[in-house]
Amino acid sequence: MAPLDNVAPLVKVEGLTKSFGDNQILNGIDLEVAAGEVVSIIGPSGSGKTTILRCLNLLERPDGGRIEIDGQMLCEDGANGRINFAGKSEIRKIREEVGMVFQRFNLFPHMTALENVVEAPMAVKGADKAVAKARALELLDSVGLSHRADHYPLQMSGGQQQRVAIARALAMDPAVMLFDEVTSAVDPELAGEILLVMKQLAEQGMTMIVVTHEMGFAADVSDRVLFIDHGLVIEQGKASQVLGSPQQDRTKAFLKAVLERTPMAEENADSPPVETEESWGTGAGVDESEQIASLESEVARLRQELDAATTTDEPTTDEPTESGE
Ligand SMILES: Nc1ncnc2c1ncn2[C@@H]1O[C@H](COP(=O)(O)OP(=O)(O)O)[C@@H](O)[C@H]1O
Numbered sequence: 001m002a003p004l005d006n007v008a009p010l011v012k013v014e015g016l017t018k019s020f021g022d023n024q025i026l027n028g029i030d031l032e033v034a035a036g037e038v039v040s041i042i043g044p045s046g047s048g049k050t051t052i053l054r055c056l057n058l059l060e061r062p063d064g065g066r067i068e069i070d071g072q073m074l075c076e077d078g079a080n081g082r083i084n085f086a087g088k089s090e091i092r093k094i095r096e097e098v099g100m101v102f103q104r105f106n107l108f109p110h111m112t113a114l115e116n117v118v119e120a121p122m123a124v125k126g127a128d129k130a131v132a133k134a135r136a137l138e139l140l141d142s143v144g145l146s147h148r149a150d151h152y153p154l155q156m157s158g159g160q161q162q163r164v165a166i167a168r169a170l171a172m173d174p175a176v177m178l179f180d181e182v183t184s185a186v187d188p189e190l191a192g193e194i195l196l197v198m199k200q201l202a203e204q205g206m207t208m209i210v211v212t213h214e215m216g217f218a219a220d221v222s223d224r225v226l227f228i229d230h231g232l233v234i235e236q237g238k239a240s241q242v243l244g245s246p247q248q249d250r251t252k253a254f255l256k257a258v259l260e261r262t263p264m265a266e267e268n269a270d271s272p273p274v275e276t277e278e279s280w281g282t283g284a285g286v287d288e289s290e291q292i293a294s295l296e297s298e299v300a301r302l303r304q305e306l307d308a309a310t311t312t313d314e315p316t317t318d319e320p321t322e323s324g325e
């Protein structure tokens with residue numbers, strides 16, 4: 001999964017800027033993600049994380065900079081301070097390469113899990129119905145939900161809905177998957193089942209950009225972590241480095257604030273792993289309780305390390321505010 005030096009990055013972002021009205025939200029973001037790499041983006045609420053992801057598939061229109069996905073230019077600075085975009089059909093093609101899972105489940109409520117997953121391949125790619133259905137069932141199985149294929153979103157837990165949302169994004173065979181705090185709107189005890197699916201996806205070599213507050217996941221699964229604040233990359237590096245021994249004061253203060261309110265570390269570190277009613281699909285040799293427990297203990301370990309690293313020399317004046325969204 002390590003990035004190869006001689007391979008062009010799958011996602012390349014240079015100098016990305018974006019304002020909403022008078023508010024400059026992205027101040028020149030640079031980001032490169034190699035094929036097969038898993039990059040976590042962490043940072044305070046309002047720092048621009050969602051906006052970065054939304055710019056990557058033009059759900060937001062960047063003001064400046066350059067975005068390239070799988071060698072195809074999506075937008076770039078042109079003459080006279082204007083930004084140029086790829087043509088409509090190129091944009092449509094590039095978007096198919098970019099799967100996205102949102103904070104709030106956005107399944108179609110009037111469709112079953114299966115119908116949600118077959119929708120896009122049939123509507124957008126004109127896939128054959130029988131083929132799309134077989135593939136959708138495979139994907140639902142891979143997220144542990146083959147037995148929920150005929151359920152409607154309202155009949156499923158938040159964790160199950162997010163796993164359907166992941167299967168739905170995968171149905172388009174994207175080159176890269178974007179995850180925007182996909183566990184933050186579900187009950188904490190259901191986060192593990194979503195994270196496990198993401199971890200399996202990472203292990204299968206999927207290229208992933210993951211905006212997350214789950215530091216245990218970031219530590220365990222990411223090849224690289226970016227800390228952003230006020231629309232700028234403040235610090236980046238290996239997960240162990242950025243999370244374990246951050247260099248910048250803002251990173252330290254942010255991590256301290258996040259880990260202090262991590263419920264998993266406080267409540268569950270010594271408890272048995274959460275039981276779910278799921279019988280997982282084919283995931284050969286995967287023991288989900290074990291993996292969830294290891295994510296939890298990783299959170300606890302990081303918390304201790306950070307406490308040790310930050311209690312000595314940190315002024316609290318610069319502490320980021322973490323208001324709920
Ligand atoms: N469509 C929008 N219109 C106006 N302001 C927006 C819009 N989207 C986001 N913002 C603002 O941009 C800032 C960054 O938002 P966002 O990218 O969602 O941050 P994060 O995901 O890091 O919490 C916030 O102050 C937010 O209020």
Ligand SMILES: [Mg+2]
Pocket residue numbers: 049050051180181
């Ligand atoms: Mg966000």
